[in-house]
Amino acid sequence: MTREQPGAPESATATYVYAVCRRLDPAALSGLTGLAAGFPVRTLPLGPLTAVVQHVPAAEFAEDAWQQRLSDRAELERCARAHHEVVTAAAACGPTVPLALATLYRGDERAQQALGADRDRFAAALARIEGHAEWGVKVSLPATVPGAPQSAPPAPSRNGGGAGRAYLERKRGLHQAREQHHDRALRTAEDIDTVLSRLATASRRLRPHSPEMTGERHRLQVLNAAYLVTTVRERELLDAVELLRRRTGAEVEVSGPWVPYSFAGEV
Template structure:
């Protein structure tokens, strides 16, 4: 990603994506990140960039840092960015660029993006006819110790009781480890089954319980799969079968623009 802080110009060029030939009418009516400036195409030789003029003073590095610290504003920008990328992708393979990809003007954008034309072309060929599907797998977290299962403190003068207490405590520890191992094996089995249907896969960091807000469930797999359109139904059928076979909660989302597989440029 190339991010440049606009200097003197009154407007900067914001870049959403790079694709092949695109009818500008496909972008009609999109607001993008800056109302009053049309979302448009910018030629890059045999390729096309999807861009928009934005007020330079409102899209400086400092302004972006403020947006990143404002959850509502960040979400608005991300949604606007994604809406434009999705509109372009409806007409053919599209390489989305990262949020806040800015240049000092159209000419500078053409120079910088044109220098990566071969990489863009390779990425477009790689994702053509594909979509990204996200899969998250969760299982019950290790059950917290109930009053009945938790070992009570041993009597002060009870040697046998003390040994029993330590044995129960050791047993609970082993049960937690076994539960965790089974959960990881389930995640690996599900990933292996879905990977066989995908052209490419990407393992992402699972969300913690603090992030999900689900104290009683543990996310053991967070992955993205690049799947051809002709295998999408097969993927969904495999997910349903895996749900029944493993008892895991398997959340599937898609089809998405292949953000995870387009490659960063």
């Protein structure tokens, strides 16, 4: 899908696009602030489809200003929340294809041209996600072998004789135990993904978060996945997650239902 930054705009505003959906009652967007206070979040016709857009100050959303905004963590979170709030309001009315954060055009006419060129792709995506929601599942297990020491015992002195061989054996055994623990963790992740994928129309494996990112150094995230699930199977998915928790002993975190960000772009 075409995206452009309003580098040298012809007017004081640019058009920010949140999402594309079918016909949408503008009242569903009433009261939303979006990313630019003072400009209403509104609809923009795309033939049989509708874009959810907002005018934004062009100078404040030019490429350099936008990059500076996204480099500020607090500002990035604010923008992401505002974007998601608008997408969620539109999705409450029917299937909605969310566009990426910072999708900007030089004006309404340019947005209509660019988005209209992708009208068939949008229509296919909307048909695909209708009646579905996205569910996220993260699986974590202890990062180390339960009951095993964190590291090998101190090496014996050179005169240790048999103690040296015993030390090497213990070190080798610890290494093998860690490898076996890691293999079991990966098999657990595969087993859980296999069960949940059977309940989903589609699934996507995402990059697991590192301990540095999660802040839980004692736990290892072995699965980070998204599942596109019909509304009639949501209870079945949640029941399966609870059963998998008990069967595997893993920490299985489930979140949703969400607008299907991970699947809306696929056709």
